[in-house]
């Protein structure tokens with residue numbers, strides 16, 4: 001008889017995971033399951049599915065090499081969901097208890113919480129110690145204040161973990177935040193930027209590609225070439241490659257965009273962090289060793305992981321399940337088909353969507369200021385937008401996707417996560433990228449058939465949401481412009497927006 005049956009989920013692929021901490025190799029058993037419901041509940045990018053299943057299978061091999069007793073169920077032999085497969089396995093192994101590390105998504109936690117009743121076996125849910133901030137710790141912090149500013153949370157984490165803090169308890173370099181130095185446009189004569197590390201698919205990955213390619217050919221995105229790391233060893237090499245080749249300029253060009261430069265100086269490490277191949281503590285430690293690199297790059301990178309990543313997770317668990325149900329701006333329009341096909345005349349949108357189809361990756365500013373900004377100002381329904389983001393990116397898990405999309409991009413939470421909607425016109429896109437050069441629309445034209453749609457949709461967004469947003473002090477400039485706008489101009493904006501929305 002098995003004592004503990006330890007369940008390891010597809011984003012818990014680490015020997016340091018809390019459920020393995022007290023494992024007794026001779027008495028306990030590990031169970032890993034690929035189930036079809038997890039594949040089919042969204043139109044997941046094919047590269048995302050390969051990443052997760054290949055990384056799971058490699059991790060199972062590592063466990064076997066370490067002499068753990070493990071059962072691994074592949075998707076073509078499993079029941080359709082975790083609960084049904086687990087019921088079957090429990091009949092076989094008759095465990096005394098079940099252990100699992102806290103699932104990262106509400107949907108899965110909800111399922112796990114029902115196991116005890118369904119199976120009649122005690123279930124222990126352990127804290128996920130890979131994160132810097134515990135779920136309850138974040139809630140205590142959130143309950144103790146009126147506004148949940150990321151910056152203050154980030155400072156608290158820096159102090160708690162003594163990261164980039166000098167001997168007097170002050171931030172190294174004199175400032176907590178070098179955001180102001182993170183907004184440079186890429187210069188015309190920039191040197192070639194090295195791409196992220198390419199990992200050749202091995203036997204295990206090739207088999208996953210062939211299995212998924214046959215059964216899930218209709219899922220979004222290009223299956224090949226597949227180049228992601230699927231083992232801890234290769235993920236660490238990817239981290240080292242980032243530090244050596246791109247970290248130096250990560251800070252200054254964090255907000256830049258450039259057509260055909262898919263990765264710029266970004267790390268492309270979220271895919272490995274989110275499934276457990278990299279531990280955020282190790283990533284930060286390795287980055288901090290590079291003391292000779294500019295502070296705006298080191299601090300900028302640390303802020304993303306110790307600040308934003310932890311903060312969005314805190315928001316997710318503090319507000320779920322209600323968080324996903326809000327629609328503060330009452331946005332109701334349907335997600336245009338071009339989000340799936342890339343068939344649009346807007347060059348910025350087409351480039352970001354085509355890249356997403358190829359790589360299951362887009363960097364933060366593409367997600368926020370291009371595809372996200374468009375969804376915001378075109379009033380697309382939050383559920384449909386969230387479903388898209390959850391499907392198309394290899395790093396997309398609801399705990400991190402939802403607060404970013406629903407909160408940061410769409411302001412559907414009414415300002416819990418961000419203090420204002422990140423709406424922007426074509427002018428911003430033109431300033432931070434070169435997409436407009438090759439676009440059929442003219443970014444300099446404000447109205448009419450040839451005008452950049454971001455220009456009139458931007459003002460239409462503020463006209464439509466005046467009542468909901470006009471008291472926000474950070475939007476004072478936009479609303480004072482509207483106050484001085486002629487009725488004729490307002491009508492033009494509304495008509496152009498209406499006509500454009502009909503075409504999509």
Ligand SMILES: Cc1cc2nc3c(=O)[nH]c(=O)nc-3n(C[C@H](O)[C@H](O)[C@H](O)COP(=O)(O)OP(=O)(O)OC[C@H]3O[C@@H](n4cnc5c(N)ncnc54)[C@H](O)[C@@H]3O)c2cc1C
Nearest residue numbers: 266267268269270304308309363364367368395396401404
């Ligand atoms: C609409 C939208 C949806 C998003 N969905 C996801 C998602 O599903 N999964 C995901 O991991 N990130 C998501 N993000 C956050 C961010 O865009 C990605 O983490 C980042 O682009 C991943 O690429 P990178 O590893 O090259 O990041 P880098 O730019 O190199 O940043 C370093 C690391 O910091 C972390 N990070 C940076 N920004 C954020 C953020 N806003 N929230 C959480 N972590 C952050 C990531 O772990 C990332 O690997 C989303 C952002 C937006 C605007």
Ligand code: SF4
Nearest residue numbers: 346348426436439452
């Ligand atoms: S002109 Fe407008 S639609 Fe075209 S690339 Fe520029 S911002 Fe995008």
